[in-house]
C-alpha cells in the first residue's frame with residue numbers, strides 16, 4: 001500500500017496492519033478504519049484493486065453498507081473502540097462468529113473453518129430453486145424471477161418496517177409525499193431485523209449459487225426503495241436505464257437483484273430492463289460511432305417492466321441496462337436490493 005501526503009495535509013497517521021484487531025477480533029477492520037481516517041486528514045492512499053476488494057468484502061462480511069460506513073467515519077472520526085461499538089450496534093449488538101471466522105480466514109489466506117465449509121457444502125447440495133427452464137430463460141434474457149423467495153408474511157413485515165421508518169401510512173396517500181425519501185426513491189434503510197432475515201433467505205442464496213456456480217458467495221448490505229405513484233406535483237426522478245458496471249472491455253459476469261415487498265404490476269413503478277442485452281453489449285459498444293457516450297444512448301423503447309408479487313426476487317445480469325419506472329398505479333412500489341458475489345469477483349477499475 002502506498003501513502004503520501006498531499007500538500008498542506010497533516011502528517012500521515014500510522015496505518016494499522018492487516019492482523020491488528022480490537023475487541024471484535026476482526027482482521028483488516030483496524031487497517032480499513034486507519035486508512036479512511038488518514039484519507040480524511042488528506043493523506044493520499046492509492047486505491048488498488050486489492051484494497052477495493054478487501055474493503056468490500058470486509059464491509060459486506062460485517063453487514064455494513066459502504067456509503068453509510070464511510071459517512072459515519074468521515075463525519076465522526078471515531079477512535080477504533082468507538083468504531084467497533086458502532087459496528088456492533090449496526091448488527092443488533094452481536095456479530096455472527098462464523099462470519100468473523102470467514103473474514104479472518106480470507107484475510108489470513110487460510111482455508112475456512114470446518115463448520116463454515118460444511119454449511120457451504122450443504123447449500124451446494126440443497127435442491128435447486130431455479131429450474132432448467134429458469135436457467136435457459138436467464139441465458140436468453142439476462143434476468144429471471146425467483147418466485148416466493150421469501151414468504152408473503154415476511155415480505156409484508158419488511159414492507160411495514162419501511163412504512164414505519166418513513167413515518168407514512170399505507171392507507172393515507174397524502175402522507176406518501178410529505179417528506180423526501182432519500183436520493184430519489186432510494187432509502188438509506190438497512191438494519192431492520194426483517195431486512196437481515198431476507199438477506200439470509202436460503203432460496204435467494206441458492207439462486208445466486210446456481211448462477212455463479214458456487215455457494216461460496218458474499219452478500220451486499222443494500223438499500224431499500226420507495227417509489228410512490230406520480231401525481232401532478234410528484235414526478236419520478238429515476239433511476240432511469242443505466243449500468244452499474246464499467247463498460248470498459250473485457251466485460252465481466254456480474255449479478256444484481258431486488259426483492260419485491262408488495263405486489264408490483266407492470267404500471268406500478270416496476271423494475272425495467274432491456275432483456276437479452278447482456279449477449280450483445282460488447283458488440284453494441286464496439287459498433288457505436290466514435291465519441292458516443294454509451295450511457296447517453298436512449299434505450300428506453302426496448303425496456304420491459306418486470307411485474308411480480310410480494311416476496312418474489314428478480315435477479316438480473318449486470319450487463320442489462322436497467323432502472324426503475326414511473327409509478328402510474330395506485331400504490332407505492334417498495335423493494336429491498338440484494339446482491340451476492342464470489343471472492344474472486346473483480347470490478348473493472350477503469351470506469352467507462
Ligand SMILES: O=C(O)CCC(=O)C(=O)O
Pocket residue numbers: 225239244256258270271272322323324325335337
Ligand atoms: O429499483 C429499481 O427498479 C431499479 C434498481 C436499479 O436501478 C439498481 O439497483 O441499479
